[in-house]
Amino acid sequence: MALTTKDQTAKFFPLLCNKFNITNIKQDILKWDKEWEAAIASSTAADVLKEISYLLDDSSIIYVDMESVRLILRNIQERAARSLRKTLHRGQFNTIWLLLDASEQRRHILQGLEKASEAPGTLWGQGNRALCPDVTVSNFLLEGGKGFIGFLTRFLEVFDSSDPAFLPNSWWEQASNLPNPWWKQTSSNDASRQRSKSTKLVFETATIDRNAFIGLFLLFSSESILHDITHRSMGMKDVLNIVENTGTYFAHSLALAKATLRDKPLVRCENCTKTPEDIGQGVRFMVCSTCKSKLKFEVHYCSQSCQNEDWPVHKKACGKKEVSKGLSGTKDDDLWQFGSGQLGPIADMMRNLPTNQDGTVDIANVGVGPCKGRRSPAAERQADMLEADKEADYFLFTASNVPVRFVIDDPGAKMVFRINRRMIMTQTADSGLEPMAEYMLKHRSGFPGLSRDVILKQLCAEHGNNTTEKVVEWERKSRERGVSIGTVIESLSKDFMKVFGHTFSKWYGFLLICV
Numbered sequence: 406m407a408l409t410t411k412d413q414t415a416k417f418f419p420l421l422c423n424k425f426n427i428t429n430i431k432q433d434i435l436k437w438d439k440e441w442e443a444a445i446a447s448s449t450a451a452d453v454l455k456e457i458s459y460l461l462d463d464s465s466i467i468y469v470d471m472e473s474v475r476l477i478l479r480n481i482q483e484r485a486a487r488s489l490r491k492t493l494h495r496g497q498f499n500t501i502w503l504l505l506d507a508s509e510q511r512r513h514i515l516q517g518l519e520k521a522s523e524a525p526g527t528l529w530g531q532g533n534r535a536l537c538p539d540v541t542v543s544n545f546l547l548e549g550g551k552g553f554i555g556f557l558t559r560f561l562e563v564f565d566s567s568d569p570a571f572l573p574n575s576w577w578e579q580a581s582n583l584p585n586p587w588w589k590q591t592s593s594n595d596a597s598r599q600r601s602k603s604t605k606l607v608f609e610t611a612t613i614d615r616n617a618f619i620g621l622f623l624l625f626s627s628e629s630i631l632h633d634i635t636h637r638s639m640g641m642k643d644v645l646n647i648v649e650n651t652g653t654y655f656a657h658s659l660a661l662a663k664a665t666l667r668d669k670p671l672v673r674c675e676n677c678t679k680t681p682e683d684i685g686q687g688v689r690f691m692v693c694s695t696c697k698s699k700l701k702f703e704v705h706y707c708s709q710s711c712q713n714e715d716w717p718v719h720k721k722a723c724g725k726k727e728v729s730k731g732l733s734g735t736k737d738d739d740l741w742q743f744g745s746g747q748l749g750p751i752a753d754m755m756r757n758l759p760t761n762q763d764g765t766v767d768i769a770n771v772g773v774g775p776c777k778g779r780r781s782p783a784a785e786r787q788a789d790m791l792e793a794d795k796e797a798d799y800f801l802f803t804a805s806n807v808p809v810r811f812v813i814d815d816p817g818a819k820m821v822f823r824i825n826r827r828m829i830m831t832q833t834a835d836s837g838l839e840p841m842a843e844y845m846l847k848h849r850s851g852f853p854g855l856s857r858d859v860i861l862k863q864l865c866a867e868h869g870n871n872t873t874e875k876v877v878e879w880e881r882k883s884r885e886r887g888v889s890i891g892t893v894i895e896s897l898s899k900d901f902m903k904v905f906g907h908t909f910s911k912w913y914g915f916l917l918i919c920v
Contacts, residue, residue, distance in 0.1 A: 421532030450580035479569040481620040503660035509640040517626025533618035549664030666742040671734035676711035695724040771823040783866040803854030839879035
C-alpha cells in the first residue's frame, strides 16, 4: 500500500487532530493529553471512520500488497517487543513500576505517546489516538499503575501468538462491518461506489495504523523507563534503592500495597457522612455555595435536609474559613488514600497517632493507648510501664525478673517499632509482634541476664504461647525475602522515607498487612 503523492501523506497526518481541535503537543502536553482523552471518550469508531473516509478511498491509496504493509507493522512490533523484554529482563519491573510516583509514571507514558505521535511510519500520527481508546494515561494509571502492566502483558501475549499482532479491542472491532459513512452522502449517480473496495480497505488500513501506533508507543515508553533504570535518574533512584536493599518479596509487597490506594478522595455528606455510592440511585450532591464562591472550598451535602441539620455547626466558619470535619476518605483527611475493609482498622489507628505541626508523626508521644480486648497480666504490666516511661520503647526482663529498659536511638527504626508496638498492645491488628520480636532479639539477646530463650519466654507470657512459633516463622520469611540489613524494621527505616517522606508512617500500615 502506498500513497499516490507525498503531499497526500501530509494532509492525512493532522486530519483527526483538526477534527477534535487538539492543542499543539509542544504548547502544553498535559492539556494535549486531556483533550485527547475527552475526544476518545466522546467518539465512536463510526465517527472516526467517517472522518477518515472523506480523504481515504480508492483514489487516494494504491492497493499494492497488504502483506508488505503487515511486514512493516511486524517490524515495529518486533522492535517494541525487544525493548519491552529488555526492560523486563532488568528484573522486578512490576515492582519498580508500581513503586514509582504517579507523576513519574505519567511522565514515561506521555513521553511514549509524544514520540509515537511524531514518529514516521503511520498515516495519522497522533491522530491514531482516536483509534486507541485503550491507550490513555488514565487507563494506564489505574490501580497505581497496574493498568499499564496489564497492557504490556496483553501486547506480548498477542505478539507471540499472531503475525502481525492486532491487539483486540471491542470498541474498534465494532467498525469492521460498517459501511463507509460517506456512502449515504453520495448522489444516485454514484451508486456504483456503494460497493467499493474501500469498505474493507479503510478499516484494514486504519487497523494497521492503530497497531503501528501502539507498537511505537510501547517502544518509546519502555525505552524511557529503561533509560531511567539504567542511569538511576532522579525519579527512579530511591525506588531502586528500596528494591535492592529490602529483597524481592518485601519490595513487591510494598508495591502491591501502594497499588491498593484510592486514586481520588471520596465525597461524603458533611452531615450524615454517606457517599454517593452509599445512597445510590444517581444522587447528586450539593455544595455550600457561600464557601465555594468566597473560598473556592467545597463542603458537600447529600440533601437540603442534611445541609439544614448541619447549619448550626457549619455557620461558624461558612464563607470565612476552610473548615470541614475531615471525614474519612475525603480530601481533608490526611489518609484519604487508604481504603476500607481489612485496612480500615489500620487507617483508623494511623489517624489517631499524635502528630507535629508539620504533619509528621510525633514519635516521642506514640504511646500504647487503650486496648480493644483483654491483655494478659504480663502485657498489662508492660503497658503500665510504657505509659509511665514515655522514653522507653520496651521493657525486657531478665531470668531473675529484673527490668531492662530498651531504647532505640535510630529515629526511623524507633517510629516503625512504636507503630508496631501500638498495634499489638492495643490489639488493633494481628500483625506487629513478629517484627518487634525480631528486632529485640537481634539487639538484646546478648545483653547480660537476657538471651533468646528468656526474651521469647517473656513475649509468650505477654502475647500467647504460640509467639515463639510465629517469630521463628517470621525470621524464616525474612531470610527468604532477602532482607539485607538484618531485620525488617531496620530495612524499612533505611530507605522508605526517601520515597514517602512524612507519609511513611501511613504506608507502614499497608506493609503490616502485606508482609
